[in-house]
Amino acid sequence: MKAVQFHEFGGPDVLKIVDLPDPHPAHGQVRIRVHAVGISASDPKIRSGALSFGAPLPQGTGRDVAGVVDELGEGVTDVKVGDRVFGISDDGYGAADYALLSIYAVIPVSLGFVDAAGLPVALETATRGIDQLNVTDGTTLFINGASGGIGSTAIQLAVARGARVIGAASAANQNYLALLGAEPVVYGDGMVDRVRKIAPDGVDVALDVVGNGILPELIELTGTAQNVITLADFDGSKKYGVHFSNGFEDGHGFHSLATIGALIEAGKFWLPIDKTFPFTGIAEAHRVSETGRVRGRLAVIVN
Incomplete structure (x- = not known):
């Protein structure tokens, strides 16, 4: 072959x-x-x-x-x-x-x-992240790196559970995030203030997909490192006491491969x-x- x-x-x-x-x-x-x-x-x-x-x-x-x-x-x-x-x-x-x-x-x-x-990988990773954050109906979830494959998937899975999702991405991807069901904010200086403007009480939990050094801001938004999971910032996780999610050690979310079809056929996932x-x-x-x-x-x- x-x-x-x-x-x-x-x-x-x-x-x-x-x-x-x-x-x-x-x-x-x-x-x-x-x-x-x-x-x-x-x-x-x-x-x-x-x-x-x-x-x-x-x-x-x-x-x-x-x-x-x-x-x-x-x-x-x-x-x-x-x-x-x-x-x-x-x-x-x-x-x-x-x-x-x-x-x-x-x-x-x-x-x-x-x-x-x-x-498969995006679905497993996003499912694992929101499962470990215990995202359910009524949860306010912030996603850092929301426009890529994992972020796009996490938005829709969380929305399907009844969560409110705020997602950070570039200015060019703001309408895309809204299409997926998230409330978009722009990356960069002042992002925490922009999130607080639409969520004055902060957010319940945060998922870091891209690992761009933003963990202190996510801890500030959620109130504690225990409410933040990173999928990409191993060094930062050690420094700030944030859980680094690793499917080899944490268990995996591959069960979602068999269940995603229902959301797709219902028009709730893309x-x-x-x-x-x-x-x-x-x-x-x-x-x-x-x-x-x-x-x-x-x-x-x-x-």
């Missing part, structure tokens, strides 16, 4: 398309013919070496995948060959002709492969794909991801 691989850490140009043996599923896995792979913020970090899980080189890339089941491992009974599914590539080789999955769900009827490929790339353009997809100026998600079309 054709797959994207890198033999050294570095910039996007280390990504190469290579020939590898076709994989086959083990117990509990399915193999899919990949149609699209989503580019999550962690993919370029893994490729650059900034985020390491201890895996040896060479490595593949791409965790968010969508495609058609073409082979079943022993013990798999919840899907059949020919089903459209989306999920997480077990070995990180999602950008390939075939991928092996043990975490997956059937793609909602109204979604195509590209839209589905943008969901995660836009900002831009798509051909398989040969995956390096460019990584470059765009690294700019941090993505509204929603990026996806690579494989087959």
Whole structure:
């Protein structure tokens, strides 16, 4: 099969398309013919070496995948060959002709492969964050970094629970946040004052998606570090006593893959794909991801 691989850490140009043996599923896995792979913020970090899980080189890339089941491992009974599914590539080789999955769900009827490929990591991360903050009906939630894939997802999941959501993003994304159901504020100097203007009593909880050094302001808004979770600022979490949410240690939110369909079909959830790339353009997809100026998600079309 054709797959994207890198033999050294570095910039996007280390990504190469290579020939590898076709994989086959083990117990509990399915193999899919990949149609699209989503580019999550962690993919370029893994490729650059900034985020390491201890895996040896060479490595593949791409965790968010969508495609058609073409082979079943022993013990798999919840899907059949020919089903459209989306999920997480077990070995990180999602950008390939075939991928092996043990975490997956059937793609909602109204979604195509590209839209589905943008969901898994953003959906899991956003769900985990708002679950850990105990966001429920009546909660006022502030999201720092609300216009990206995780932030966009967290807004809609929280609104569906009955929460009030205030989201921070650039001036260009204010109308987009409002469309998703958030009350938008602009990043930068004076942001705390802008939030207090629309929420004079502060907010109940805050979710930091981007890790841009804003934890002291979030603690000020919520009244205590215990009401703040960061998904991106590990050093700041230690300095300020804020919980750093890590799906490897905290438990995960992958249960949401099987339940998001109801919100999608009810018209209450939508995660836009900002831009798509051909398989040969995956390096460019990584470059765009690294700019941090993505509204929603990026996806690579494989087959």
